[in-house]
Amino acid sequence: MAEDRGQFSSKLGFILAAAGSAVGLGNLVAFPVMASKNGGAAFLIIYLFCIAFVCYPVMMAEIAMGRRSQRNPVGAFTEISGGMKRWRLVGMLGILTPFMIAVFYTVITVWLVVYLKEISTGGLGMLAEDSAFGEIVARPSLFYYLALLLVVVFIILLGGVKGGIERLAKILMPTLAVMLLLLTVFVLTLDGASAGISYYLVPDFSKVTLTVVNGAVSHAFFSLSLGMGILITYGSYFSKEDSIPQSTRMVAMADTSIAFFAGLLILPAIFAFDPNTNTDDLSTSSVGLIFSFLPKIFLSMQAAVGYTGASVAALAFFTLVFFAALTSLVSIVEIPISCWIDEWKFSRRKAVLFQAVLLAVFAIPATMSLGISDFFTNFTFYGGVSKSFFDLVSDVFYSTILPLVGFTVCIFSAYQWKVSGLSAELSIGDDNFEGSRLQKYMNFSLGTVIPAVLLIVFISTVYQIYL
Ligand code: PFF
Numbered sequence: 001m002a003e004d005r006g007q008f009s010s011k012l013g014f015i016l017a018a019a020g021s022a023v024g025l026g027n028l029v030a031f032p033v034m035a036s037k038n039g040g041a042a043f044l045i046i047y048l049f050c051i052a053f054v055c056y057p058v059m060m061a062e063i064a065m066g067r068r069s070q071r072n073p074v075g076a077f078t079e080i081s082g083g084m085k086r087w088r089l090v091g092m093l094g095i096l097t098p099f100m101i102a103v104f105y106t107v108i109t110v111w112l113v114v115y116l117k118e119i120s121t122g123g124l125g126m127l128a129e130d131s132a133f134g135e136i137v138a139r140p141s142l143f144y145y146l147a148l149l150l151v152v153v154f155i156i157l158l159g160g161v162k163g164g165i166e167r168l169a170k171i172l173m174p175t176l177a178v179m180l181l182l183l184t185v186f187v188l189t190l191d192g193a194s195a196g197i198s199y200y201l202v203p204d205f206s207k208v209t210l211t212v213v214n215g216a217v218s219h220a221f222f223s224l225s226l227g228m229g230i231l232i233t234y235g236s237y238f239s240k241e242d243s244i245p246q247s248t249r250m251v252a253m254a255d256t257s258i259a260f261f262a263g264l265l266i267l268p269a270i271f272a273f274d275p276n277t278n279t280d281d282l283s284t285s286s287v288g289l290i291f292s293f294l295p296k297i298f299l300s301m302q303a304a305v306g307y308t309g310a311s312v313a314a315l316a317f318f319t320l321v322f323f324a325a326l327t328s329l330v331s332i333v334e335i336p337i338s339c340w341i342d343e344w345k346f347s348r349r350k351a352v353l354f355q356a357v358l359l360a361v362f363a364i365p366a367t368m369s370l371g372i373s374d375f376f377t378n379f380t381f382y383g384g385v386s387k388s389f390f391d392l393v394s395d396v397f398y399s400t401i402l403p404l405v406g407f408t409v410c411i412f413s414a415y416q417w418k419v420s421g422l423s424a425e426l427s428i429g430d431d432n433f434e435g436s437r438l439q440k441y442m443n444f445s446l447g448t449v450i451p452a453v454l455l456i457v458f459i460s461t462v463y464q465i466y467l
Contacts, residue, residue, distance in 0.1 A: 011243075014247055025324065026259075047219070056252055066238070113322070117145075124310060158352050228405070273297050376389040383465055407451050
């Protein structure tokens, strides 16, 4: 069913869709806080290094695997390896991972919808109370919003690659960039913003430890949506006429710029609206920061702009975060859908409906994991603490497996497909790749340094979370 697979209409369509996937909660919230806590500009330099020397080659390898095979992750590993069973199994991990990430990401996006609804109906004051987040995530009415969100996501996905994913990204990504810019300019003109800028950007190399470098690699990897099968699948919709190295560079630059600008928005905002901010309260957890801390910051604006003004600013910010989350969610739900289309020859319509049911089946217990059901809230125990079903999915698939999938992509590209095969694919649509320094670096690093770094990140994450 070739017509069901679809293709991006242009290079720009691909870049916006891939950036839509990459730009998410990681950019808007986790990155600024991580940077400011770990040495400011010193962290930024390390992060840029990780993007350029670790993530960029893996990103190109994932996209090249997709374009070469014209398949989803299972199909890509199977096809390029000539049908080898062990690589097919690895490919299955590349489907299971996005499938499960979609489950808990859906739940977070539902919370964003509820926050948007509360803020627009005058509830900012309530959201700023300490108990608000705990109360909201345990509301049975979450199921209505879950149903609403699933309908929206699957209608977009029914539209296919061009009419759904690409169209959404073409509308939302420029809107997001403009909103981010306007909000940043507004915040930077406020008294007190400069304290936030120096907290964010003054370099402090004494804070840079091995753990910080480890955190920078894994965050860069996560931020570019690597190891989730997304770029393999998006690569399969990418035209043979266009250059993978160039387009990948654009996506990485867009993602990193948005993360950087988000830092110029969030930290100055925090210091301008609440000069007494205790920096220890700035958790690196996006969830804690967005849902518990930021409503308080927005509410503190009311002294200057009144309650309505504070609510409008909060609404603008949460809309921005919602757009970022929606484009990421759509990108990740597409991966299993592409698998059902390629491997089981489902029509897009049937694949979308099937995936909608599967996602709902898992998203319901994940939604019940924060107080609605005792069973799912205290689901298991590891690392010395009780964990919910939601925590389990997020720890295993979001925090742990991504570097492992990245590691397998490197080993596969370097030793199974071989660097010559990968190079040949990367030269299609790019006359400058053959013989370039980039090619030499990829040939050397993809089978050596990069998988070694990813393996270290994987092992240290396992150590931190489970032991
Ligand atoms: N790249 C996203 C971010 O930085 O927030 C991470 C992401 C999460 C992408 C979940 C897609 C997704 F479904």
